[in-house]
Amino acid sequence: MATRFGVIGAGVIGKLRAESIRSTRGIELVAVADPVIAAAEQAVRGSGAKPLAEWRELVALTGLDAVVISSPVHLHEEQALACFQAGAHVLCEKPLSNSLDSCRRILAAAEKAGKTLAVGFNHRYFPAVALLKKTIDDGTIGVVDHLRIFGGHDGLHNFRADWMYKSPLSGGGAMMDVGIHLTDLARYAAGEIAEVYGVATNNIWHVDGSEDNAVAVFKTVTGIPITYQVTWAEWRGYGFFIDAYGDRGMIRASYAPMSNILVTQDKPGAPRRRRRWWYPEIMVREKMKGWTSTTLLTFQAELGDFRKMIRGESGSLADGFSGLRAIEIADAVYRSTKTGAAIKLDPPGRPTR
Numbered sequence: 001m002a003t004r005f006g007v008i009g010a011g012v013i014g015k016l017r018a019e020s021i022r023s024t025r026g027i028e029l030v031a032v033a034d035p036v037i038a039a040a041e042q043a044v045r046g047s048g049a050k051p052l053a054e055w056r057e058l059v060a061l062t063g064l065d066a067v068v069i070s071s072p073v074h075l076h077e078e079q080a081l082a083c084f085q086a087g088a089h090v091l092c093e094k095p096l097s098n099s100l101d102s103c104r105r106i107l108a109a110a111e112k113a114g115k116t117l118a119v120g121f122n123h124r125y126f127p128a129v130a131l132l133k134k135t136i137d138d139g140t141i142g143v144v145d146h147l148r149i150f151g152g153h154d155g156l157h158n159f160r161a162d163w164m165y166k167s168p169l170s171g172g173g174a175m176m177d178v179g180i181h182l183t184d185l186a187r188y189a190a191g192e193i194a195e196v197y198g199v200a201t202n203n204i205w206h207v208d209g210s211e212d213n214a215v216a217v218f219k220t221v222t223g224i225p226i227t228y229q230v231t232w233a234e235w236r237g238y239g240f241f242i243d244a245y246g247d248r249g250m251i252r253a254s255y256a257p258m259s260n261i262l263v264t265q266d267k268p269g270a271p272r273r274r275r276r277w278w279y280p281e282i283m284v285r286e287k288m289k290g291w292t293s294t295t296l297l298t299f300q301a302e303l304g305d306f307r308k309m310i311r312g313e314s315g316s317l318a319d320g321f322s323g324l325r326a327i328e329i330a331d332a333v334y335r336s337t338k339t340g341a342a343i344k345l346d347p348p349g350r351p352t353r
């Protein structure tokens with residue numbers, strides 16, 4: 001029987017989420033809710049699914065198996081809790097919520113209801129990131145020594161609404177926006193983060209509580225150092241890269257455009273071999289159909305792994321704990337900025353404070 005899905009929030013991301021469900025076999029889109037009813041109508045057009053103006057009506061529908069939450073961040077908790085109470089699994093857009101305590105309440109509600117909670121860290125599914133992860137895991141670059149991570153865009157004009165960047169709603173600035181994918185990718189690529197030192201500043205856009213720049217060092221439980229920088233002042237506009245260095249080479253994953261560089265050597269100091277991936281099919285498709293065409297493919301892949309996760313199988317999809325941990329790392333940068341000290345995170349599975 002098809003898994004019956006609802007979608008809450010039918011903005012840019014919600015419409016893509018609805019499209020990913022409609023285009024995946026074995027899944028049925030039952031309803032989409034958005035107070036802007038025209039948006040919900042657009043998301044369901046031609047599918048037979050119900051457009052609803054009120055998300056509570058969607059949650060109350062009988063026989064709903066799962067809900068994708070793609071509403072503004074400050075609404076995630078209330079909506080996720082209601083979904084779990086109604087017996088539905090939840091795939092929640094990033095960031096999971098706008099505070100640590102709120103994330104913890106969401107995880108506790110999922111556990112109490114015995115339902116699956118997944119978080120939409122879809123960058124894990126970018127081909128360049130998947131290649132970086134595989135290259136680290138299969139030992140091609142040897143023993144991992146350090147990572148260098150950067151991401152950002154050029155500022156506030158990229159935001160369509162206040163909730164996207166004002167801290168009482170968003171929970172913070174660049175780290176809660178583009179940066180939250182990268183805190184997730186840091187631990188996805190290098191392993192669990194144990195310690196964080198960082199400095200967050202807001203001297204460019206001067207939005208209270210919302211950093212426009214953060215520079216940090218993360219240390220994994222195995223001692224791998226990771227430098228991390230996210231910014232809302234990047235002259236080139238949107239982009240990110242992750243460099244992983246080992247004792248036998250390095251690999252870079254970057255976007256946009258999607259690309260990889262792999263440099264290998266038999267031992268430190270030995271001649272280097274270099275390989276590049278440019279993903280021309282992605283470049284051409286994005287030129288014709290835009291970046292959302294790549295996002296759609298990652299959402300389809302996430303859905304496949306979400307159904308696996310519901311069945312208790314593993315995949316690349318981020319779980320609720322990953323959603324919480326990404327916020328714990330960002331929160332540690334905020335705490336480190338205030339205290340000037342490195343912050344130790346508690347081991348996985350336990351609250352950090």
Ligand SMILES: NC(=O)c1ccc[n+]([C@@H]2O[C@H](COP(=O)([O-])OP(=O)(O)OC[C@H]3O[C@@H](n4cnc5c(N)ncnc54)[C@H](O)[C@@H]3O)[C@@H](O)[C@H]2O)c1
Nearest residue numbers: 009010011012013014034036055070071072073093094095
């Ligand atoms: N995975 C990614 O790469 C990525 C990229 C951008 C945004 N996001 C996340 O996706 C979510 C949505 O972002 P977006 O860019 O689509 O924003 P958006 O502004 O385009 O869409 C938000 C939608 O939510 C609707 N909404 C407002 N109040 C609501 C309510 N009470 N119930 C239901 N819907 C409501 C709005 O009417 C709007 O249509 C956010 O959590 C955001 O952080 C993820």
